[in-house]
Amino acid sequence: MLGTIRYRFRDERDKASYCTTYRIFSGGPVVWAGPLESLRAALAGVSAASLYAADVRFTVQFPWAPPRGPRPVTRGIVVYYENASGDSGELLWLPTVAPDADLTALDALMIAHFVDRDGDPLLRRVGVREYVSE
Amino acid sequence: MQSMAMTQLPVCQVSYNIVDERGANAQVQAYLPGATTLANATTRAAALRTALAALTQGSITSQSITYSFVDPVAPAAGENTRVEQKGVFVFRGANLQLTRIQIPAFPLTMVTVTGSIDEDLPLVNALVLEMVDNGWTTSLGSDIVALERSYQIMRTTTRNRRARDDRPD
Numbered sequence: 001m002l003g004t005i006r007y008r009f010r011d012e013r014d015k016a017s018y019c020t021t022y023r024i025f026s027g028g029p030v031v032w033a034g035p036l037e038s039l040r041a042a043l044a045g046v047s048a049a050s051l052y053a054a055d056v057r058f059t060v061q062f063p064w065a066p067p068r069g070p071r072p073v074t075r076g077i078v079v080y081y082e083n084a085s086g087d088s089g090e091l092l093w094l095p096t097v098a099p100d101a102d103l104t105a106l107d108a109l110m111i112a113h114f115v116d117r118d119g120d121p122l123l124r125r126v127g128v129r130e131y132v133s134e
Numbered sequence: 135m136q137s138m139a140m141t142q143l144p145v146c147q148v149s150y151n152i153v154d155e156r157g158a159n160a161q162v163q164a165y166l167p168g169a170t171t172l173a174n175a176t177t178r179a180a181a182l183r184t185a186l187a188a189l190t191q192g193s194i195t196s197q198s199i200t201y202s203f204v205d206p207v208a209p210a211a212g213e214n215t216r217v218e219q220k221g222v223f224v225f226r227g228a229n230l231q232l233t234r235i236q237i238p239a240f241p242l243t244m245v246t247v248t249g250s251i252d253e254d255l256p257l258v259n260a261l262v263l264e265m266v267d268n269g270w271t272t273s274l275g276s277d278i279v280a281l282e283r284s285y286q287i288m289r290t291t292t293r294n295r296r297a298r299d300d301r302p303d
Contacts, residue, residue, distance in 0.1 A: 001172060002275040009217055009238040017217035017238035022271045027173030030201040032140045035268050040140065042264040045257040046221060048212035049239035054140065055202040058172065062195055069191030073152060073160035095152055095160035096192040106185045113178045114164050119144030 001025055004057045007040060009049035019043060030056050071096045074134065079103065080127035081110060083120040090116035099130040142168050143202040148179045152192040159195075162186060168201065175199045215239040218289045221251055225265055227276035235265070240286055251284040258284075 003025045006018040021039065036054065044051050076095035083089045092110065107125050115121055145165040153159050164182060166175050179199055187194055221240030225233055246252050253259065262281050264270070270278050 001176070002271070004273075010211060011215040011217045011239050012211045012213060013216075015217050019235055019237050021235055021265075022233070022273050022275065023269060024271060024275055025172055027171055027176070029169060029171050030146075032142060032203050035270075036203075037140065038268055039264055039270070042257075042261040043237060044209075046241070046244065046261050047237050047239045048215045048241050049217055050208050050211040051205070052208040053202070053204045055200050057198055057200045058176070059196060059198045062197070064195065065193045067153065067155045067191060067193045070155055071191040072156060073154045073158045073192060076160075090165070092162070092164060094162060094186070094189065096154055096190045098191070101189045103189070106182075106189065109178070109182050109185055110164070113166065114148075114182070115145060115167055117145055117165050119165075119167055 001027070001058050003030075004059065005036065005039075006055050006057070007043055007051055008053040008055075009047060009051050011049045017049070025056070025058075067096075069096070071098065075130070075132050077101070078129050078131055079106070079125060080129075081116070081122040082124055082126045083116045083118075083122055085118075085120045087118075087120075088116070089126070090114075090122060093131075099128065103128070139207045140203045140205045143204065144168050146170060146175060146202070147198075147200045148175070148182065149198045149200070150183060150186060150194050151196045152186075152190055153195050154192045160192075166199075172199070211239070220287050220289065221245075221284070222287055223251070223262070223265070223284045224282040225270075225272070225278045226280045226282045227272035227274070228279050229272070229274065229276035231272045231274055231276055232282055233272035233278070242286070245286040249286055251286060253281070253284060 005021045008018045010016045073095040077097050079092040081090045111122050148164045150162045217238035221237040223235050
């Protein structure tokens, strides 16, 4: 799968910029050792900025399909999940989703496979709230 | 600059773009363990997309999976560095597509008086060899096979972004 790699730099003023490259990845783990590090070393050799981070992104665009209803992206629900360590848990913001939506399938996936942003497993859904943003 | 401390964040981010009837966009973000293989992440992202598609009144237009790495001990930027000062390398792919990389804060010591990059310098040559010989591709996934040209530029937006004391009178 084609990945987009962004090597992130910042200069003396902390102003950020990046260098974009492309590479095909296998379906295995995405690890730093190997070509990603090899190119980092080469880039660091020709830049006086600080090369402080990088990310590897895999994007798929879908054919346009008409929206299924009138609800705007400024209205939706936020779903609260408790995590295994009992701290902040995770919020899942779902624009255009109605407050009475059946979240059973979503919950099953989130709890089986997904984690909070610290990497803690999710245990259960503990709340749903409607939101309206500007 | 030497650094071998690039470490992976504990999660990879799965995100979706949703567009509504008016054409406005919003994102949904969820997280998988960072060690999840790309194949498994793709499968799980597709399953979550199916679940979201059944709930949303908008339309899902794209999906991204992002693995992130940080170097907490990255060497500091050099004195008077400016990210707007780019070294541009244009490579040719096996499909003849041209693709460019732009390297921020490219040192002027590597640039000739005509504005081209001195490709005989060992550090420049090492970069070119890395791009050509180590499996890097164009934006369409075609193997990079040769360096087409290289030069140095200052982005046009630079003047307003440079430090006040760095502007000419």
